[in-house]
Amino acid sequence: MMETMTKTPLKDNSTEDVKYKLVAENISASYDGIIAVKNVSMKFRDKAVTALIGPSGCGKTTFLRCLNRMHELTKNATLTGRVLLDGEDLYSNKVDPIINRRKIGMVFQKPNPFPTMSIYDNVACGLKLNGVKDKKIIDEVVEGCLKMASLWNEVKGDLKKPGMSLSGGQQQRLCIARALAIQPEVLLMDEPASALDPIATQKIEEMIQELKKEYTIIIVTHNMQQATRISDYTGFMYLGDLVEFGETKQIFENPRNEITAKYVQGQFG
Amino acid sequence: MITVEQRAEFRKHFRYNVGRRLVLDKVVKCIVFLCVVVAVVPLVAILVNVFSNGAAALSWNFLTEIPGAVGSNDLGGIGPAIQGTLVLIGLSSLIGVPVGVMGGIFLSEYGNNKYGRTVRFFNDVLAEFPTIVIGVFTFILIVLTVGGFSVWAGSFALSIVMLPIVMRTTEESLKLVPVTYREAGYALGIRRWRVVFTIVLSGAKSGLVTGILLSVARIAGETAPLVFTILGSSQFIQGLDGPIDALPLRIWRLSSLPYDSSVTQGWGAAFVLIILVLSINIGVRYLFLRRKGQTLLKFKRLGSMS
Numbered sequence: 001m002m003e004t005m006t007k008t009p010l011k012d013n014s015t016e017d018v019k020y021k022l023v024a025e026n027i028s029a030s031y032d033g034i035i036a037v038k039n040v041s042m043k044f045r046d047k048a049v050t051a052l053i054g055p056s057g058c059g060k061t062t063f064l065r066c067l068n069r070m071h072e073l074t075k076n077a078t079l080t081g082r083v084l085l086d087g088e089d090l091y092s093n094k095v096d097p098i099i100n101r102r103k104i105g106m107v108f109q110k111p112n113p114f115p116t117m118s119i120y121d122n123v124a125c126g127l128k129l130n131g132v133k134d135k136k137i138i139d140e141v142v143e144g145c146l147k148m149a150s151l152w153n154e155v156k157g158d159l160k161k162p163g164m165s166l167s168g169g170q171q172q173r174l175c176i177a178r179a180l181a182i183q184p185e186v187l188l189m190d191e192p193a194s195a196l197d198p199i200a201t202q203k204i205e206e207m208i209q210e211l212k213k214e215y216t217i218i219i220v221t222h223n224m225q226q227a228t229r230i231s232d233y234t235g236f237m238y239l240g241d242l243v244e245f246g247e248t249k250q251i252f253e254n255p256r257n258e259i260t261a262k263y264v265q266g267q268f269g
Numbered sequence: 270m271i272t273v274e275q276r277a278e279f280r281k282h283f284r285y286n287v288g289r290r291l292v293l294d295k296v297v298k299c300i301v302f303l304c305v306v307v308a309v310v311p312l313v314a315i316l317v318n319v320f321s322n323g324a325a326a327l328s329w330n331f332l333t334e335i336p337g338a339v340g341s342n343d344l345g346g347i348g349p350a351i352q353g354t355l356v357l358i359g360l361s362s363l364i365g366v367p368v369g370v371m372g373g374i375f376l377s378e379y380g381n382n383k384y385g386r387t388v389r390f391f392n393d394v395l396a397e398f399p400t401i402v403i404g405v406f407t408f409i410l411i412v413l414t415v416g417g418f419s420v421w422a423g424s425f426a427l428s429i430v431m432l433p434i435v436m437r438t439t440e441e442s443l444k445l446v447p448v449t450y451r452e453a454g455y456a457l458g459i460r461r462w463r464v465v466f467t468i469v470l471s472g473a474k475s476g477l478v479t480g481i482l483l484s485v486a487r488i489a490g491e492t493a494p495l496v497f498t499i500l501g502s503s504q505f506i507q508g509l510d511g512p513i514d515a516l517p518l519r520i521w522r523l524s525s526l527p528y529d530s531s532v533t534q535g536w537g538a539a540f541v542l543i544i545l546v547l548s549i550n551i552g553v554r555y556l557f558l559r560r561k562g563q564t565l566l567k568f569k570r571l572g573s574m575s
Contacts, residue, residue: 073455102458112449116471126457129467175453182457 021046021216022067022104022186027081029062031074036062038240039081044186044233049208049217051231051248053224055268059240060220061109064188067218068104069097085186102130105184109191111171113163113178119146120159122174126182141181149177150207169200176207187211189219193226205230224264228252236260319543323536331537336503336519344530347538349505350519354489354545356506357423357499357515361488365428366435366481373439378465380440389440396433403429404494412498418512423499430491431484438480442473478557485553486546492517516542 022044029037037059044050052060065071067083069090083090090100113122121128123142132138142159146152151173155166163174172192179187189208193201208217208230221227227234228248235245236257244251244260255261262268271279284290330346337345376389407426412418446469454464470477495501500512501522507513516538523535 068456070452070456073452098458098460100458101456106456108449108453108456110449112447112453114450114453114468114472116474125467126459129454129457129459129463178453178457 019046020044021086022218023082023084024063024067025082025084027063027066027079027083029059029066029071029077029079029081031062031071031077033076036240037066040237040240040242041081042235042242042245044216044218046216047212047214048232049212049219049230050233050235051227052218052220052235052237053222053227053263054237054243055263056222058237060237061190063237064190064218064220067186067188068101068106070101070106072097102182103184104186104188105179105182107172107176107179107187107189107192110195111168111175113166113171113174115162115164117163118160119155119163119166119174122163123177123181126178130182141183142177145177145180146174148180148207148211149173150203150210151177167200169196169203172196172200172204173207176204180211184215186216186218189217191220191222194222201226224252224266236263238263316543319536319540323533323538323540326530326534326537327540331534332541335505339526339531340528344534345503347514347516347519347534347541349502349514350516350538351541351545352505353420353499353502353513353515354517354542356420356513357427357495358485358489358549360420360424360509361427361431362481362485364424365431365484365488368428369432369435369481369484370439370477372432372436373443374465374470376436376440377443378461378469392433392436395429396437399493400426400430400491401493401497404497407494408497415510417510418498418500420499420506420509420511420513423495423513423515426494426498427488427491430494431488434484434487435480438483439473439477442476442480443469445476446472475558478553482550482553485549489542489546489549490517492521516545 020043024040024042024044027037027040028035040059040063042050052064054060062071065074066079066081067090069083071077071079079091081091085100085103089095090097114125117125120142123145124138127138127141143152143156146155151170154170155161155174158165163171166174172195176192193204196204205226208219211217212232219227219231231248233246234248234251236243236251236255236259238259244255244257246256251260252264255264326344328346332346332351333348334346335349336347337343372388372392376385376392379385380388403426407422407429411422411425415422443465450468450472451464454468455461459468495515495518499515499518501518502512502514504514520535520538520542523531523538526532526535
C-alpha cells in the first residue's frame, strides 16, 4: 500500500471528495512467456482522463486489457493482482467477467466495426445481444450514442448503410458509439486515434473532453502532445514498470524521474 | 550502417534485365492462362456432351412421369428420381448442416487443444473415406436393423458424406474472421457463444455457404451409398421409411440398359442433375449472399464514376 501511495502523488489523504472509480493493485501480466506488466498499481479518478504513455512494447496495452479482463482471452496469458471497480474486485471468483465488461467499455486501436452490420446495428448490437428488446429504447440509445460520438449529423440519413462504408475516422467514432451504447461507467481507449488523420483525431479528442464529464476515461497513447491536450493525469510506463504517475502538467513540465524526463523531452521513444 | 560504397556494391547484384523480365512476365501469364483453358475444356466438353446426348429425351413428361416398364415402348420419365434427389438433399442437409456447422465451430473456437486436433484428424480421414464404405456401414447399421431400405437410411449415409466437408469449411471460414471482431464483441460484454453465433458466423457467411453448397453438390451426385440404402424405385415417394429413387441411381440404371432410348434418357437425367445442382447453388447464393452482391454492384458503380 505504501508503494502505491508513493507512486501516486494525488491528494490521497487530504480530501474526502476524491473518488477513485477504478483501482489496479499490483498487476503483473504476461503472455506467451513474455512478462509485459510488472507489479503496476494505479488509481483512476472518476470523471477524469488518465493517459498511459510510454515507448512501444512497454506494456501499456496489456495493462489496459487487464482492466476489463480482456487480457485473459489472450493465448497463454497469466495475471496476478487485483482490479477494483467501485471497491469491488473484478477478478474475484464471484464476479462474472461479462457483467464487468459491460461496465467498462473499450475502444481499440484500429477501427473494427462489425463488417456485416449496418451503422445502426453496430451501435445497437451491444444492446440487442445483451437482451434489450424494446425497439424504442434501442432507437433512443443509438441516436444518443451517435450524438455523443459526434457522428450523428454525418450518418443520420444513412443508418442502414454498412458500417464499413464509413471513412476510417467515422468508423472509429462509430466504434466509440458502440462502446457507449452498453452504458459503461469506464471507457478504455487503446490508441484510438493512431490510425486517423489530424482532423479525425481532433474530433475524437474534442469528444473525449465532452465524455469526460460523465465517464472515467483511460487512454493509451503514443502521442505525447495528445496526452498533454486531453488528459488530467498521466502514467509513464517503461519496460513493464510504471515509472511515474501524476498530474499531466507535472509529468510533462516537472518530471521527477530521469527516464520520464528523457521520454517526455523526446530523447527516446 | 550500410556505407555508400556498400550500397553501390549491393546495387550491382540486382538484375536490370528489363527485356528478359518482361518476356518472363508474359510467359508466366501464358502458362496460367493455358492451365485455365486445360481446366475449363473438359468442363465445357462434359456439359456439351451431356446436353447433346440427352437433349432428345428432355420433355415435360420426362421430368414428371414415372419410368415405364423396361423394354416397353412407353419409356416414361424420371419424376421419382428428381423428387427423391430433392428429398434426400433436403433431409441430409437437415442432419448434416447443423451438425457440421456446430462441429466446425468447435474446431475453430474451442478446438485449439488435443481433442480438437484429434477430431480434426479423424474428420479429415472421414472426408477421404470411400463413400461405398459409408453405404455398407449404413446398410448394416440401419437397413439391416430396421429391416428395409428407406429414405432415412439414404439421408443418414449422405449426411455422413457431407459432414466432414461442412465441418472443415466452416472451421476454415471462421478462422478467417479477424480476432479484432471477436474482441470487439467480448468488450461489449457479449457472451462467447453469442459472439460466435452472431458476429463471427455472420462474418464467415460467404465461406460457410460455399462449403455447404460444395457438400450439397457432392451428395447430389453420390451413387454408391444409395445402392445400399434407398435401393431405388420406380414410384414417387411412399413414405420416409420406404425406398425411393434418386437421379444418380437412375442414371446408372438407365445407362446400363441395352436400349438406345434408355441410354439417351440416362444422358437426359444426367443433364437434369447438373442443372438441379447448378440452380440450388445459384438460388442459395442469391438468398444468403444478396447483400454482398449489392455492395459489389455499388463498388462497380463507384468505379465507373471515377
